[in-house]
Amino acid sequence: MKKNYLCLISRYLLILIEKIPNTMKLTFLFLVISLLTFTAEASAQxxxxxxxxxxxxxxxxxxxxxxxxxxxxxxxxxxxxxxxxxxxxxxxxxxxxxxxxxxxxxxxxxxxxxxxxxxKQAITIATVVLQKKQISGTIVDQNGEPIIGANVVEKGSTNGTITDVDGKFVLEVDNNTLLQVSFIGYIELEVPVKGKSSLQLILQEDTQKLDEVVVVGYGVQKKSTLTGAVSSVKSEQLTIAPVGNVTNTLSGKLPGLITKQTSGMPGSDAASLNIRGFGSPLIIVDGVESSLQNLDVNQIENITILKDGAASIYGSRAGNGVVLVTTKRGINQKPTITVNASYTLQGVTNLAKTASSGQLAQMQRETHLQSGQPEATAPFTAEAVAKFFAGDDPAYPSTDWYNVVFRNWAPQNNENISIRGGSEKIKYYGLFGYQNQETMIKKNGGSYTRYNLQSNIDAVVTNRITLSIDLMAIYDKSKFTGRGIGQGEGIIWQDLYITKPWYPASLPDPNKLAYGGIDVGSVALSSDMDVWGYVLTKNRDIRTTATLVYDVPFVDGLTAKAMINYRDWESYSKNFQKPYQFYTYNQAADLYTLAGGMRSAAQLREDVNFNRQLTQQYSLNYDRAFNQTHHITALALFESIDQSGNNFWASRRDFVTPTIEQLFAGSDTGKDNSGSASEMGRMSVIGRVNYSYKDKYLVEAILRADASAKFAKRNRWGYFPSVSVGWTLSKENFMANISMLDLLKVRAGYGSSGYDYNGNFQYLSGYNIGGLYQWDDDLVSCLIPTGMANTILTWEKMHVYNGGVDFSLWDRILYGSVDGFYRVRDGILATRATSVPGTFGAVTPLENINSSNDRGFELSLGTAKDNGEFKYDINVNLSWARAKWDHYEEAEYADPDQKRQKQLSGQWTDRVFGYVSDGLFTSQEEIDALPYSYVGLGGENKTLRPGDVKYKDMNGDNVLDWKDQVEIGKGNTPHWFYGLTGSFSYLNFDLVAMFQGAAGYSTSVSSNNTAQTYELRWTETDNNSDALVPRLGGAASNLWTSDYWMRSVSYLRLKNLALGYTIPRKILEKVNVERLRVYLSATNLFTLSNLSKYNIDPEVPSGFAAKYYPQQRTISLGVNLSF
Structure with missing residues (x-):
């Protein structure tokens, strides 16, 4: 049976491999050969x-x-x-x-x-008791494997035995007694024997008594001895539902991690990561600075975030925290092959509905008339509007452009196959993954495809030397319309809302393209790659790591380690744009009229980028315990990182034909090209010492020294110390009588780290090529000075202070942690608030003069219970963070209102100022009675009409001007972030639900020509002072920045929901399958938000409502198979 499975999988792999570039095929071949070789290792130990x-x-x-x-x-x-x-x-x-x-x-x-x-023999200690009977049974673990040596004791006596090699036992017991069954690492059972002669018992692993190991900087550490603010998530929590990007499965799972997904675009739907509001963190994958983008979630063993001084061991660039990603490795067991496959349907979470012909015509008519223009020049008559609404006259159509161009559900496929196993000499893990994700566009909308390859091999070379060879390869390709489907102006989502619904989507002549009332024709044309053209992108990323560990003789606990990683990645893009023309059609005259077109001839641009990174780490590690009382670990490490890159591009226009999509087919006239190269390097020395006394008193000290080639020699080195302490009070004798207390630990720490992103080699003077100089009658190329050499720049530094408490009560009926933090960031680059004369010949140089601080807290609470057949684990986390400027280099403000609004020193960094609204005017009398005038409208209120926004004179000076602006918003990064995860299992069923939300940030809900605009607008008939859209064609003041448009956002989203069923093991054994689980999962099923009335997703990119690829709601059917 297993051979049949292997044959099927081999065929499946061959089909997939046909689609892979040659470099990936060679890599895959290397993996297969390696795994087959190492699988054949002898099992002798x-x-x-x-x-x-x-x-x-x-x-x-x-x-x-x-x-x-x-x-x-x-x-x-x-x-x-x-x-x-x-x-x-x-x-x-x-x-x-x-x-x-x-x-x-x-x-x-x-x-x-x-x-x-x-x-050797199970010994029964007989007790002379009346009414004895013989009871037999079998004890197994959760996987059905027999537990050898489990203790089986009659409660309240010394009568007992242990299980044999098959997990079986036989014991003479009292008829009405209880059996106590126990084994190290498992939860103890008490079982009544009355009326029973045979027992089949399953012991559940006691995860709380197993000392969990957590990945930290350059190593691992027991969770019980951590002194820093560290959060982690395991593989099984990441793979609840299929996701296109790993970042989207982290939302709400880790306290202190703020995520925001602002796009559902295939291949570009990653959520931004932000630890404690600090900014983008450093990403470390298997010990090397890398990228989280495009990893297959199934290849990840765990993800850990370092939030305080624990991150300072990474020094440079770790001031915003660190995300540590560890991929899976081999284990000492027989090979296990795992196949994961899922089919997913994707649909939008929230998207504003396009306006119908009647709605848009009425809004354009109102805009015209309400702006004071005459009826005679109105774009539509009242009769025409009525005919649009009636919808029974072919001459007055209403095209639903969304339904024309987009589908309700788009498919996504995720498949991967992995092998994991090994012996005491060789351990191996390999994975091959495939993902294909199509766009929401019906016709020639394109897709995104990704291949992942992973091979991790650990070999025991001698009894003191271990060698690890890791290979990771990622290849992805996308092809979308060249018009753009991401976010911003000039993309298909903007085209959707401005294409006019009174134009038809097609014409009787199929060879002519239909005009839709906009400069690119219509959204149907700009979204079609066969019409507009396309952007093809290809990315290849190969990472190879060799690690050698030597167990140093004569010094117990000392190991030496050398690690070398080489990463080579490149990207290629091809932007080919085609010419096309579009027409209108007069049915009565059967006449086509050319309405316009895009480009007279095709054009092409190709870009290529090559990047390389070499990372070297050499370290000594010491780990030793003395008399089970003192435990010391130490690390001394040297690290160097060398990076280089180069790029070039070329373009041509005026192609002879759009059917040849190569550069040679373009005209020599107007052709263009360019290129550049870059180099950078860093060097670091790291030291860390950890001390534990009976796992009760804990100390960690770190010192890291970084050198960056970005600074002059005298400022090149930065030194970043940190120290943290912990005290496990629950291990103290004076706490021993508190039976409800499982764990109580307090932590405190300080850490520092650096930041060197300030441009390369600014301490050197140089020249740029590209300027033009008039020489006689000719323009000639020349060199332009880059400016003054800046030798005073140095490291920006972060200082993080953290305090926390970890606790567990009543055998984890309640567990959690609380952390508070304060970070000072100084040496931020800025220029002095002074001016220099133009004759100086250069701009004022940058200096390390600004500073800011962040503060916040995190709370994580959970409850867990394992009752054998039913288990649950519920966890909720909550965090708050906000930043303030300590010093911001700026001019002195004499005017108190200028100082209040513009001075940044001592103020929150995310304040938004604007006017305060008081509803809408409902009568001209109300306007005429205003005691103050709108200065922005020329000092008079003549253009104000009912339906316009009424603003408050906040300072009471009878003038409405910029001095009346107050704080109305808090930026677009949430201050509050929360999540709730609940996992439940009963027998073979499992259910996982994950909620995620945020609050305390702002976004603008500016008006767009949508059906919502029509429904929410002010009209003369309703004259609603609380209407959410003011008078169309109203006063210019309606668009001023104000709390009328600015909304404080809060939301709660059901991020993941998964229901699974695992086929019973007894059934699977008949077909030689180890595990088979089928599941139904969904993401973004519903969202509770105060923006729902606008049909705006709460994670909308700021300022781009209705102008971005919306977040996706997914429904997936999948299978997990192991054998």
Whole structure:
């Protein structure tokens, strides 16, 4: 059966590989050969140790470290303090275990990557009790694997036994007693035996008693000993529902991480990441500065964010926090092949409806008449408007351009196959992923395609040397209309709302294109690649890493590590624009009239960018515990990063024919090209020491020194220290009697880091080529000085202060953490608020003179319970953050109103000023009675009419001018961010729901010619002072920045919902399948928002309502298969 699966998968891979570029095919071939080679490794497990009179516990620990096999035993059975002497080199682990159990009543079994230690015979300690009976049973784990050596004891007695190698037990017990079943790392069970003779028991893993390891800077650390503000999310939480981009599955899951998805465009739908409102964080993938863009979510093991001094170990560029991404690696087990496949339908979350012919004609008529123009020149008569609304006259059509151009649902496919396994010598993980995402455009709208390849291999070369070879390759391609489908002006979404609905979408002559009333013809033409042309982009990113770890002899706990990563990525774009013409048609005369066209001939531009990055890290790591009391870890690391890049482009116009889409087909006249190159380098030295006393008192100290080629030699090095402490109060004796308390830990820390994004080599003087100089009658090229050499620039620095508490109560019935932080950012680049004479010959140089601060808090609360058949884990997180200017270099303001509005020093960084509205005028008498005049309207109120916005004279000086503006908004970055995740499972069913939301930010809801504009507008008939759109054609003051248009936004979105069912293991065993789960999932199912009345998504890009590719609502059907 497995062979049949492998054959099917091989065929499937070959079909996909046909679509991949040659470089990716070679990479894939390397992966397959490597995996086949390493899968064939022998399963023998070798160890070397030279112990004399040491505790059994130390021998077991050494076996685990060298083989990767975990230990399973009962402390009641195994005497860990017994002294033994074992001296072997490159011997089978079985030989060591034989020596270990010699002269004892112990035996062992190696099974499922575990070593089980148990008594040779299950011994029942008989108790003389009446009404005894024999009870038998089997104890297994959640995966159905037998648990060897589990303790089975009759409650309240010493009568007990342990399970054998098959997880079975037999025991004579009282008829009305309870059995207590326990094993290290599992939740204890109590089971009544009355009326039973046989038991089938499942022990659930106690995840809270297992010491979870968290990825931190340049290593890992036990979660229980963390002293910094660190949050993490695991793979199973990331793969709830298929997503096009990893960033979109992080929303609401990590306290302190602010995400905002402002586009649903295929391939460009990533959410922006912002930690604590600081700005874009540093992204580290498998230890190397990289990009999160275009990773397959299934290749990720976990994601961790470092928010305070914990990030300072990355020094340069880590001032905004760090996102650590760890990909999956091999494990010591038989190969497991996993296939994930899903089919997704995508539709828009929220999009303003286009106006009908009647609605738009009426609005244009009102705009004309209400602006004081005569009826005779109105664009539409009242009769014509009525005919548009009636819809029964072919001469007065109403085209729904959205339905013409866009579909309600667009398909997306996600498939990937991975293999994971290994032995004690070789561990491997490999993944091949494919994604295809189509646009919402019905006709020739294009698509986005991505391929992911991952190969991580860990090999034990000798008993002291480990070699890891990692390969990651990403290739993506997109092809969309050249008009643009992203966001902004001059794109198809703007065309949608300005194309006139009274024009038909097609003409009787299929060879002629229909005019839609706009300069590009219509949205149907600008969105069609066969008409407009296209932009083709291709991106290739290959990352290769070699890591060598050497276990240094004679110094327990000391390892040396060398890591070299080479990243090579390139991008290519081809923008080909075609000529076309469009017509109107007179049905009565059967006459076509040329209405216009775009371009007289085709034109083409091609761009190519090449980038390279070499990262080298060399380190010494020390990790040792002394007497189970003191634990010291230390790191000394040297890192260098070298980057280089070059690009060039070429273009031609006036193509002979649009059917040849190559540069040679363009005219030599007007051809153009250019190119450039860049280089940059950084060097760092890092030191870190961690100390733990009984995991109770914790200290971490870090010092990082960075050198950047962006600065002159005297300012090149920046030094960034940090220190943090922790105290686990729940381990103190005076807390021992508080039975409800599982964990209580307090943390405090300080960290510093740097920032060097200020342009390259500004400390050098130079010249630019490209200026023109008049020489006689000719213009000749010349050199232009770049300005003064700036040798005083240095590092911008961030200083972060953090305090926090972690807690857990009543066996995690309630758990969580609270953090407060304050960050000072100084040395921000700015120019002095002084002017220099024009004869100076250069602009005022930049200096490190501005400073700001951020403050905020984070709260995470959760509850979890495992009742065997039913489990749940619910977590809610809430964060708030805001920034303020400490010093902002600016002119002195003498006028108090100027100072109030314009002075930034000491003020929040995101203030928005504008006028305060008081509804709309409803009568001319109200306007005439105004005690103040609108200065912006020439000092008179003659142009004001009913339906115009009424503003308040805030300072009471009987003049409405800029002095009346007050703070009306808070920028477009949320101050409040919150999320709620609930995961539930019952038997084989699982349900996950994730809510995400934000509040405390502002956006503009300016009017567009949509159906909502028509419904919400002021009309003379209704004369509603609270109408949400003022008089069409009204006074210029209606468009002033004010709280009439500015909205404080808050929303709550059901971001993910997934329901799954796992086929019972007993059924799957018959077809040799390990796991099969089917699921139905959805994203962005609904949103509660105060912008709903405008049909605007709360994550709309600021200023681009109805001018961007909307966020997508998705429904997916998928399968997870392992065998």
């Amino acid at each position: 070798k160890v070397s140790m030279f112990f004399n009179n040491v505790k059994v516990e130390k021998v077991l620990s050494a076996i685990t470290k060298q083989t990767g096999l975990s230990m399973a035993y009962s402390k009641q059975i195994v005497n860990l303090d017994r002294k033994v002497s074992i001296q072997v080199e490159d011997a089978d682990v079985a030989l060591v275990l034989d020596k270990l159990v010699t002269d004892t009543n112990l035996s062992y079994e190696i099974k499922n990557n575990k070593i089980y230690l148990f008594e």
